[in-house]
Amino acid sequence: MHNATIKSLAADLAARKFSSVELTRHFLSRIRVLNLKYNCFITVDDAASLKLAQAADDLRAAGRAGPLTGIPIAQKDIFCAKGWLTTCGSKMLSNFISPYDAHVVEQLNGAGAVNIGKTNMDEFAMGSSSETSYYGPVRNPWNADTVPGGSSGGSAAAVAARLAPGAIGTDTGGSIRQPAALSGVCGLKPTYGVVSRYGMIAFASSLDQGGPMARTAEDLALMMNVMAGFDARDSTSLERAREDYAREIGKAVKGLKIGLPKEFFAEGAEAGVSAAVEAAIAAYRKLGCETVEVSLPNMKLAVPVYYVLAPAEASSNLARYDGVRYGHRAPDHADLTDMYKRTRAQGFGQEVKRRILIGTYVLSHGYYDAYYIQAQKVRRLVARDFAEAFRRCDVIMGPTSPTTAFRLGEKIGDPVKMYLNDIYTIPANLAGLPGMSIPCGFDGKGLPVGLQIVGNTFAEAKMLGIAHQYQLATDWHLRIPPECEA
Amino acid sequence: MKWETVIGLETHAQLSTTSKMFSGAATAFGAAPNRQACAVDIALPGVLPVANREAVEKAVRFGLAVGATINRRSIFARKNYFYPDLPKGYQISQYEEPICRGGEVRLLLKNGAERRVRLTRIHMEEDAGKLIHGEELGDPRHSYVDFNRAGVPLLEIVTEPDLKSPEEAEAFLRKLRTLVRYLGICDGNMQEGSLRCDANISLRPAGSEKLGAKVEIKNINSFRNLRRALEYEEVRQRGALDAGRAIEQETRLWNDAQGATLAMRSKEYAHDYRYFPDPDLVPLAVGREWLEKVRAQLPELPDAKRERFQRAYGLPAYDAEVLTEERALADYYEEAVSAAGKGRAKQVSNWVMGEVLRLLNERKLGIEACPVTPGRLAQLIGLIEDGTISGTIAKTVFEKTAQSGMDPAAIVDAEGLRQITDTGALDAAIAKVLAAHPKEAEAYKGGRKQLLGFFTGQVMKATQGKANPQALQAALKEKLGG
Numbered sequence: 001m002h003n004a005t006i007k008s009l010a011a012d013l014a015a016r017k018f019s020s021v022e023l024t025r026h027f028l029s030r031i032r033v034l035n036l037k038y039n040c041f042i043t044v045d046d047a048a049s050l051k052l053a054q055a056a057d058d059l060r061a062a063g064r065a066g067p068l069t070g071i072p073i074a075q076k077d078i079f080c081a082k083g084w085l086t087t088c089g090s091k092m093l094s095n096f097i098s099p100y101d102a103h104v105v106e107q108l109n110g111a112g113a114v115n116i117g118k119t120n121m122d123e124f125a126m127g128s129s130s131e132t133s134y135y136g137p138v139r140n141p142w143n144a145d146t147v148p149g150g151s152s153g154g155s156a157a158a159v160a161a162r163l164a165p166g167a168i169g170t171d172t173g174g175s176i177r178q179p180a181a182l183s184g185v186c187g188l189k190p191t192y193g194v195v196s197r198y199g200m201i202a203f204a205s206s207l208d209q210g211g212p213m214a215r216t217a218e219d220l221a222l223m224m225n226v227m228a229g230f231d232a233r234d235s236t237s238l239e240r241a242r243e244d245y246a247r248e249i250g251k252a253v254k255g256l257k258i259g260l261p262k263e264f265f266a267e268g269a270e271a272g273v274s275a276a277v278e279a280a281i282a283a284y285r286k287l288g289c290e291t292v293e294v295s296l297p298n299m300k301l302a303v304p305v306y307y308v309l310a311p312a313e314a315s316s317n318l319a320r321y322d323g324v325r326y327g328h329r330a331p332d333h334a335d336l337t338d339m340y341k342r343t344r345a346q347g348f349g350q351e352v353k354r355r356i357l358i359g360t361y362v363l364s365h366g367y368y369d370a371y372y373i374q375a376q377k378v379r380r381l382v383a384r385d386f387a388e389a390f391r392r393c394d395v396i397m398g399p400t401s402p403t404t405a406f407r408l409g410e411k412i413g414d415p416v417k418m419y420l421n422d423i424y425t426i427p428a429n430l431a432g433l434p435g436m437s438i439p440c441g442f443d444g445k446g447l448p449v450g451l452q453i454v455g456n457t458f459a460e461a462k463m464l465g466i467a468h469q470y471q472l473a474t475d476w477h478l479r480i481p482p483e484c485e486a
Numbered sequence: 487m488k489w490e491t492v493i494g495l496e497t498h499a500q501l502s503t504t505s506k507m508f509s510g511a512a513t514a515f516g517a518a519p520n521r522q523a524c525a526v527d528i529a530l531p532g533v534l535p536v537a538n539r540e541a542v543e544k545a546v547r548f549g550l551a552v553g554a555t556i557n558r559r560s561i562f563a564r565k566n567y568f569y570p571d572l573p574k575g576y577q578i579s580q581y582e583e584p585i586c587r588g589g590e591v592r593l594l595l596k597n598g599a600e601r602r603v604r605l606t607r608i609h610m611e612e613d614a615g616k617l618i619h620g621e622e623l624g625d626p627r628h629s630y631v632d633f634n635r636a637g638v639p640l641l642e643i644v645t646e647p648d649l650k651s652p653e654e655a656e657a658f659l660r661k662l663r664t665l666v667r668y669l670g671i672c673d674g675n676m677q678e679g680s681l682r683c684d685a686n687i688s689l690r691p692a693g694s695e696k697l698g699a700k701v702e703i704k705n706i707n708s709f710r711n712l713r714r715a716l717e718y719e720e721v722r723q724r725g726a727l728d729a730g731r732a733i734e735q736e737t738r739l740w741n742d743a744q745g746a747t748l749a750m751r752s753k754e755y756a757h758d759y760r761y762f763p764d765p766d767l768v769p770l771a772v773g774r775e776w777l778e779k780v781r782a783q784l785p786e787l788p789d790a791k792r793e794r795f796q797r798a799y800g801l802p803a804y805d806a807e808v809l810t811e812e813r814a815l816a817d818y819y820e821e822a823v824s825a826a827g828k829g830r831a832k833q834v835s836n837w838v839m840g841e842v843l844r845l846l847n848e849r850k851l852g853i854e855a856c857p858v859t860p861g862r863l864a865q866l867i868g869l870i871e872d873g874t875i876s877g878t879i880a881k882t883v884f885e886k887t888a889q890s891g892m893d894p895a896a897i898v899d900a901e902g903l904r905q906i907t908d909t910g911a912l913d914a915a916i917a918k919v920l921a922a923h924p925k926e927a928e929a930y931k932g933g934r935k936q937l938l939g940f941f942t943g944q945v946m947k948a949t950q951g952k953a954n955p956q957a958l959q960a961a962l963k964e965k966l967g968g
Binding site for chain 2: 079080086088093096098099100102197198199200201202204205206232233234235236312313315316318319320322324325326336340360363364365368372
């Protein structure tokens with residue numbers, strides 16, 4: 001059951017081969033065993049999940065089941081879920097039971113999906129390794145000594161370890177795509193504004209976007225059909241007609257023009273990564289695609305620009321965690337200022353503090369123009385680069401991450417090295433474009449490599465169709481981490 | 487040296503919307519603590535702001551009313567600072583690109599001159615919550631926060647330093663209140679904090695162009711205190727300057743009990759609010775069509791109404807100013823005039839500004855709740871004009887109308903208050919009075935003509951004031967024989 005895709009599980013549920021309660025029990029029992037090893041979940045609540053499963057079975061009995069009804073979906077602990085502990089990977093929210101559902105959670109609940117647990121993540125989504133979590137690091141199912149990527153590392157590892165057929169994550173600078181690549185699963189970051197941010201705990205508001213993680217492009221499409229949609233409570237949510245994200249599944253890719261940004265293929269990526277990505281592109285050529293070299297000349301500025309803008313927004317977004325209304329409050333304090341200081345010193349980890357300091361600095365009087373305003377200008381240049389590139393191609397492809405999974409502790413002491421892991425993913429966030437990662441092979445160490453596909457605004461359905469064709473021709477996405485097979 | 491006072495005001499008007507600036511929670515005043523604070527207002531993790539269309543419309547109405555430029559695109563910005571009453575750790579405001587720029591408010595000064603006060607900018611922002619210190623609850627070790635006010639929409643109106651005296655500053659604030667009430671965008675209640683004002687004041691040598699060091703005064707909660715605080719500050723600064731001391735640029739708090747402005751206890755370090763555009767909110771776009779719709783719905787504004795009252799009703803500037811201070815009062819006046827006839831416009835004005843305002847003041851009522859309707863007031867004035875009752879009796883009838891809600895004519899009939907013009911009836915009353923006061927009658931005839939007043943009073947008393955004064959005078963003179 002646990003190796004099946006969402007699509008096939010949905011078919012089996014529809015055929016009454018098993019119930020959602022049985023399916024949910026199966027995954028819960030796997031989680032009980034494997035979570036000890038991989039630490040994918042912060043919260044697992046068997047009773048709550050089974051209640052949702054029963055409700056899904058009832059929905060089906062009533063003849064109102066949809067494609068996700070009864071399917072266990074893991075939720076990154078950044079999404080507020082009513083009645084569930086929602087920590088965002090932080091000590092600061094270690095006691096926060098959300099009184100409300102995020103829009104995405106509402107949508108999933110409405111479709112009858114089963115919340116199978118809240119997944120571990122880098123604290124406040126700040127990190128590329130899932131090591132900054134207050135709840136301990138997540139381990140990569142392909143090699144437990146390595147990281148699963150981050151910040152949605154718990155979701156990625158849960159899907160890879162067959163602890164859930166699908167999971168939801170968020171992507172601010174690559175936090176869906178990079179862990180998807182490092183953990184050997186599929187992940188999609190939609191166009192900014194397609195998935196509501198309401199109830200998704202903010203890291204950097206202008207970059208954050210929720211999206212699905214699963215084992216096939218087709219499953220991502222099924223999840224997108226439920227997750228996407230206008231939400232009046234998010235002013236940046238886009239009001240547009242509903243679309244079927246699976247509509248291009250099965251469409252041939254012959255004649256498709258794939259843009260290969262030379263900056264993605266210059267120095268930087270590990271040999272194992274480059275080899276797998278080039279092989280994937282060769283496979284697309286074989287399917288009848290054309291490739292064309294394009295350029296994103298401002299890409300080298302993307303990481304520095306991101307590390308001005310994201311911390312700037314974060315420094316303000318995280319100001320609400322002050323110990324006054326909810327969350328952690330330092331037990332002993334002399335006065336108000338002392339309470340603030342101790343609460344935030346205790347409640348936040350190193351990486352979060354680092355980014356709050358950077359963000360506070362770049363917004364400060366006298367530095368604002370030189371950093372923040374300048375970064376906004378460059379951000380527009382990056383977006384223009386993409387617009388220019390898309391005049392010459394249908395989609396862009398390249399590596400998702402310059403490396404495969406690295407060892408725990410290897411980069412945690414060197415933030416710049418860690419930040420450079422997102423060099424290929426950050427540009428799509430800056431431009432608000434959809435990006436995805438699909439498995440495309442393994443390096444010499446047996447660790448998975450991700451192929452990144454970036455599309456123009458609202459090109460999700462097309463990208464999913466393109467990825468699906470590749471998955472028809474290859475079987476990388478079906479590989480199972482050896483230790484998770486049984 | 488002769489000093490010149492320079493004042494600028496920053497006024498916060500609470501927009502009277504049903505829901506908050508960025509959330510759906512209610513805004514009514516006086517609810518139990520934290521009953522009007524939703525997830526957005528208390529800044530739970532993950533919540534997002536959505537701008538309130540009604541608040542934007544009200545801001546635009548104000549901008550249009552003062553002739554400001556309405557920015558077709560404005561930006562909400564975050565003002566970052568920590569305080570327990572500020573749930574997000576930042577206030578959503580507008581900074582570099584406010585909704586309106588410029589505009590002016592015209593003041594009619596006591597000496598009849600007009601002062602044009604230029605506005606620098608008008609922007610929207612959200613209010614903070616309120617701290618309740620434990621002392622008030624018998625719990626001195628703790629402080630509590632009430633977030634009902636958090637997120638209530640405010641309009642900040644900033645003037646250029648165009649005001650030249652505390653008196654002008656007060657007049658400006660009153661005019662602002664008149665305006666926001668006309669526009670129906672704010673109830674203007676200073677006690678409840680719907681209208682709040684900080685004042686900047688500096689002195690400079692008379693005739694100088696350069697501004698002196700300014701002092702900001704906060705914690706002003708009434709028109710009177712605005713004036714008192716500025717007067718105090720004017721004297722304080724003049725004293726310092728005359729003594730050769732420099733004025734320190736600072737923020738001072740008005741202390742009502744001491745009648746003084748006091749330097750803030752902690753010399754708070756200059757705040758760096760780290761303003762930046764709020765990424766949760768898209769730029770606010772004002773469409774041309776919508777703007778024209780809002781413009782078309784603007785009511786007649788106080789200045790225009792005042793001028794029209796002077797023109798159409800022949801009223802003196804002062805009357806027109808008083809009658810147009812409140813839209814409802816002006817409406818009352820016009821209704822009364824239309825019932826009484828335009829020829830009696832001045833009489834109606836005298837009655838409204840006199841008896842009507844006195845009655846409202848006495849009973850602490852708004853004009854909407856005036857117990858004497860415009861129609862009845864007009865009828866009362868009609869009774870005076872056609873000689874049915876005297877002006878003096880009319881005040882009694884007015885009072886009785888207010889008490890009973892009956893028509894003045896009915897009261898006059900029921901209580902027999904009709905004026906006595908009939909000479910026969912007057913003659914009888916005069917004869918009685920003269921008979922009762924033979925000595926005085928003799929004295930009058932002997933030349934003490936001032937006794938006429940005495941006799942008038944006596945006859946009036948005898949007739950319960952119903953004697954027609956002109957007829958009475960004539961009859962008395964005749965009877966007393968010159």
